[in-house]
Amino acid sequence: MKIELASNKTIGEIQAAFSGYFPNLKLAFFSKSHKAYKSSAAKFLIQEKDMPLSKLSSLLQEPKSLLLEQNMPVWQLERLFEEEYGLHVQVFRRSGKIWLETSKTDDLTLEQQEAKALSSDNIHTEFGDPIDYREQD
Numbered sequence: 830m831k832i833e834l835a836s837n838k839t840i841g842e843i844q845a846a847f848s849g850y851f852p853n854l855k856l857a858f859f860s861k862s863h864k865a866y867k868s869s870a871a872k873f874l875i876q877e878k879d880m881p882l883s884k885l886s887s888l889l890q891e892p893k894s895l896l897l898e899q900n901m902p903v904w905q906l907e908r909l910f911e912e913e914y915g916l917h918v919q920v921f922r923r924s925g926k927i928w929l930e931t932s933k934t935d936d937l938t939l940e941q942q943e944a945k946a947l948s949s950d951n952i953h954t955e956f957g958d959p960i961d962y963r964e965q966d
Contacts, residue, residue, distance in 0.1 A: 830899075834882060834914055835892035841878030850897060851939055853946030855928065858885065859917040868932040869919050886915030903942060904935035924949040 832846045840858050847856045858880075859873040875885070882889050893914065897906070903920045910916045920939075921928040923946045931942060 830897040832895045832897065833892060834889055834895055836881060836883035836886075836889045838882050839878060840875060840880050840882070840885075843882070844878065847897075851943050853923040853943050854939065855921045855923075856918045857921055857930075859919065860885075862911055862917045868930050869917070873917075882914075882916065885917075888913070888915035897939065899940035900938045902936055902938050903931050906939065907935070922946045 830850045832843060834843065844856050844858075848854065857869075858875045859869045860875055861869070861873040895909070895914070907918055907920065910918045920931045920942065922931050922934075922942050923929075931937070934942070934945075937945065
């Protein structure tokens with residue numbers, strides 16, 4: 830599985846490509862980095878899906894390919910984005926009708942996170958902000 834990164838690609842294009850492989854996971858882009866197993870502050874969330882990657886990183890002068898593997902732990906993917914491409918991302922997992930930041934389960938692989946999301950189909954919530962939830966398990 831491969832995602833093409835280039836300075837003219839937008840956040841939304843990268844998010845769509847990632848979700849094409851993992852429909853119950855999503856990438857959120859932030860303007861500041863975060864430490865391993867820690868969440869990112871909501872005030873640093875970038876919500877403009879049409880923002881080109883060139884506004885976020887100078888490391889994408891040449892197009893690059895990001896290879897995704899199902900057995901890649903979340904922490905490794907987030908660190909790869911940070912170190913190789915200069916992009917600050919967090920992986921979120923669908924849980925019922927809300928999205929959880931996976932900071933507490935960064936050791937799980939992308940495949941395990943996807944499976945965990947699928948097993949949450951029976952979870953129902955009556956309220957919830959779809960982006961600002963922190964994982965509590």
